[in-house]
Amino acid sequence: MNVDFINPFLVSLTNVLETMAHLQLQPAKPSLKNDDSARGAVSGLIGMVGPQCKGSMSITFDADLAYEIMFRMVGERPKSMNDEVTDMVGEITNMVTGGAKRILAEKGYEFGMATPTVVTGLSHRIIHKSKGPKLIMPFNSQWGKAHIEISFES
């Protein structure tokens, strides 16, 4: 995994949220922090398997940011982390990974996507256990933070 992997996921999340929710996040500096993990209220996770590499991706949202995205999509702000919110996070996870997959294929990296899993629970922690480096991409907004984490091994 190398810097080729950063932009496809960054661009894909930005596009998905702009298109689905007219919401813009401010990307902060990506890092290779192996002793740190995203904490949040709701996360979407997905595995990827390809001939050259395999790995996992997670997108983690603060609660208020997830609720704002939902509000902008359906016109109603959720009062709790209900099935509609977790369905939405699963869909976002699928769409962001699908977008990144297309861009990475043009760069010669092929992989198939598994199906998403969503995690809820106040301040849960996601720890990717691939043998490869872990890349963390933070995003800020007035409603809270989001993080994308990706980790691939050859």
Place this chain on the structure above:
Amino acid sequence: MNVDFINPFLVSLTNVLETMAHLQLQPAKPSLKNDDSARGAVSGLIGMVGPQCKGSMSITFDADLAYEIMFRMVGERPKSMNDEVTDMVGEITNMVTGGAKRILAEKGYEFGMATPTVVTGLSHRIIHKSKGPKLIMPFNSQWGKAHIEISFES
């Protein structure tokens, strides 16, 4: 996904824990509960991608059960959900899925495994978002419960 999928994962978890920790869980009745999700202290998740189907699996442990497994493996009981415990859960996830993969290949179901992700956080909830049915396999022990959940779509 059908009943062919239950036993390979059940047998594989039983074998892994017996071999690695000389610990036996009591399997309870598997079910297709789509409105319920495992809650626990630590979970291992992994995606799977194959020509016929793709999906995800999670193994969720109560804290005391995870600590007992760790104690039996290394001789020391952890005092918190630290990196050693999450590494162990990642390894168990890999080994259980690898074992099930081999058994399912003999039945004609091929898939590649992504890399595991571990989730911690008191009473986090795992929700598999594939379009297929969700199978839950509960296990009991004197130290607490474990659950395997699998969900595949064609």
